[in-house]
Amino acid sequence: MTVKRVKEIVSKLSSLREFLDIPGKEKELERLNQKILREYEERSGYAPGEKEGVKILIKIQRLKEMLSAFSDLEKEVKDLIELTEIVGEDSPELEGEIKKIEKRINDLELKSLLQEEDDAKNCLLTIHPGAGGLESCDWANMLLRMYLKFIEKKGFSYKVLNIRPNEGAGIKEATIEIIGENAYGYFKSETGVHRLVRISPFDANARRHTSFASVFVLPEIPEVEIKIDEKDLKIETFRASGHGGQHVNKVATAVRITHIPTGITASSQEERSQYLNKMNALKILRARLYNYYQEEEKKRLKKYEEKKTDIAWGHQIRSYVLFPYRLVKDHRTNYETHKVEEVLDGEIEEFILAYLKNQLAKGEKSDGGDRKD
Template sequence: MSRPDFWLDQEKARAKSKRRDELVQEVKQWKELKADTETLASMAHSVVDDEVLGKECENLEKRFEELEFFILFSGKRDKSDCILAIHAGAGGTEAQDWAEMLLRMYLRFCERQGLTARIVDESRGGEAGIKSITLEVSGRYAYGWLKSEHGVHRLVRISPFDAEKMRHTSFALAEVLPVLEEVAITIDPKDLRVDTFLSSGHGGQSVQTTYSAVRIVHLPTGITVTCQNERSQQQNRETAMKILRGKLHALAEQVQEKELSKVRGEYKEAAWGNQIRSYVLHPYHMVKDLRTKYETSDTDGVLDGKLEPFVENYLRWQAGKLKASAKEYD
């Protein structure tokens, strides 16, 4: 930060400065915990009130568990901001309403974690709900907090749109991609087709009067990204390129994982049948993660953004898998 050219790129400089402040704060918290633990240990022989000692020990243990949790954010991209996209599955209004329920759940979760979520593209449903929506989520460990949500989410409930009050099953897909620096992945401009069209988003007075919306197609892979909620064509293009870099990075990781899984004999085709989490609201209440097996009957709490137990169980499950994989290849 003391280099003369540090502030030439102010956006990158602010990001690095923010990350430095976060690391300084983390180190400070660990040092304070260490000092308080040593103080309590030295007092143990002189304090005769076991109840006081017990409460202090519980307090230190709680602080340790809170700090230890952040060690689980050890993935290469966990500290990055991220792109969260939600797509309704087949089923029309039912699935679109479920997609909007997931959107609300994630927005509440972001609020709980102090993350900022900004809509960059949105396609509303005809009767209710959303067909698809894309958000940029920024803040401390944004990708680490949300990466466990990547996959298919299944809902079972009595449909509010069915006059006969029949039970329905709906699906929605959540995509979570890290926001990458431009240097992290190279894209040849010759591989892109860029189209512009009239925006229908919330971009201010210029919406639907100028061709500010942008659609970018990556020709080698066929990946298409659309952005229309920014105020200018240039801003929409920059945001679309962020999303495209994330999708290409995810695709490269999928190809690598597929090859490794073939060697292990565990590869499964990604499909709507391979859900990561099931939300049952009828005939009983249960949310269950099909990877970690963690479950809770507090469906209202989960749909109101209480996802922390699911995230923690996923991160510990993932860490266990990585540890087992490392032993396998030793």
Template sequence: MDEHLLGLRDRIEHLGRSLDADALRKKVRAIEEDMARPGFWDDRAAAQVKVRELEAVKERLAEYNRLTEALDEIEVLFELAAEEGDEGTRAEAEAALAKLDEDFERARVQFLLSGPYDGNDCFLALNAGAGGTDAQDWTEMLLRMYTRFCERANFAVRVVDETPGEEAGLKSATLEVKGRFAYGFFRGESGVHRLVRISPFDSQARRHTSFASVTVTPVVPEEDVDISEDDLKIDSFRAGGPGGQHMQKNETAVRITHLPTGIVVGCQNERSQFQNKVTALRILRARLRALMEQEQARKIEELRGELADIEWGHQIRSYVLQPYQLVKDHRTGVEVGNVESVLDGDLWPFIWAWLEAREGREKA
């Protein structure tokens, strides 16, 4: 039998074991029974979450079944070609196998990105940490890195808020990324990113270490997070650069403080104050949802004794330009020597490794 066919069958069967199809079928039955109970829609937000979960599980099962059925049909084609010595049938089987291989890789991505918000758009909040001007410059370098990644991966990206540094770079910035599975691909970027290089701002050309944090949050539906106007402090100000550069005459920029949590978000790059407020509320909703998930994860990890691994301040990756060149992810161990390529947006080696490692942790 064709080795390519056997290899693909092994991979699909491995995927089935990873999915635990029987457990997914049980989950479908359990959710459907829950939905049939009186009062299910009393809590509309919770019900919507359940409905989306059911749709996602059904979609995964349907895709897995389609892969196995297509593979069985291709196997029959190969058997017919062998029995009849028909090269035309064999060519048809090989073409179908090549297409199924591509379909399998797409399905594998979707199965890896199976979280409740993995398919959503997302926000990336970048903040300069220790390192002064170097850290602010590093924050701007990260913004460029993620922008280039989005351009190469066909995600729509824009800056919705930024605070320039005093001398160079950025104190903070917020990116909005739109595209299928944007949050799923980016969520592993949350954490502290460390840069080691000869500082361009040091007259003695000494080596400096700078830090910047990245927080990735999913764009979530309004019904998922209830925000009371009474919990908000909303300030408006003029958008523009430091020291009054390019300042707008009207106070269109918006800063929102969520009083119960102290979370502060802002937006200044929309055309009107109303649009800035709408975008800022979307960012706040995403941050609050992430906070809820963080608290839930904290409780689980406290039971496992692994609290340090879920801290948002956990250093995840180092980018070393001096005395050697290397980018190393401290969670997965992935290393890339071409630092310039990484800073130009080639993040796929780190993203795939993190997704596969996450799948392994969740199955453990």
């Protein structure tokens, strides 16, 4: 049996290599490194523009981490094969190594699916109960507990930003900030309506009840900080315009500044000093850039807010049935399990993995909230 599992691991690793396109990623890493070097040389020692350069460096870092993780896995599998030949099938040490490598393969596969721009960010998760009073409020609280358990298992941390307890039991609303690498990537699949079917503990007649709660997940948008790099600026001077006569400035004291990455300009000619006009122009430019970046963030935010309006009661993404049978089923992927208690205790990673694979197979950008009615 152990030899069979080792062979399965070797097969999984081979499939993962193909799935990750390791040769392709090695070529991509080389291409990006060359691009950074080329632009560095073209700018006479300056790195690429801040926004573009940061994106490239992030891509390079992610590629390096993935290639390194896969290389380590290959070495561990090779060592596992050698260990199998030495200790035989019944070794507890071998069993421990098999479980460890199986987990690492699954973790790397999941991480490879989290490549969208926002996936690496922290996130905000909000839960609202549907109609149904006490029963739905209790269901919302059960979902909150499930997510907190998953957060603990993944080694994330969280902050409760808002919670409104319901009189009797449950919650009327809760919003938490989830902090950790790829937090949004993990939780974006949870956006939608979650349905619970059970015998209500609040019904004296022990009747079956169906309850709903909506979950909405949003990537955390960092505060906009305006940092203007001198090398991103084109600074021009010109003579200030006037009505003629003795007050016409005969030297170039007026200043026009262009922010090259965005094309935004600002100018000042009110002061008699070129330095003061430059300071005024920078002040104007900073304000215009702040507004520009705020508007860009609003556009990004709107994309996720539109998902929220798509959530309609009854169009659930996942059902949790405790009676008359026991089953948790995701209606977008058809992934299901009878291990209801484990799921409610935070074992939701298989649902997340199924969702991400499904989105990849459909060729869509998985930004949460998609559902199959």
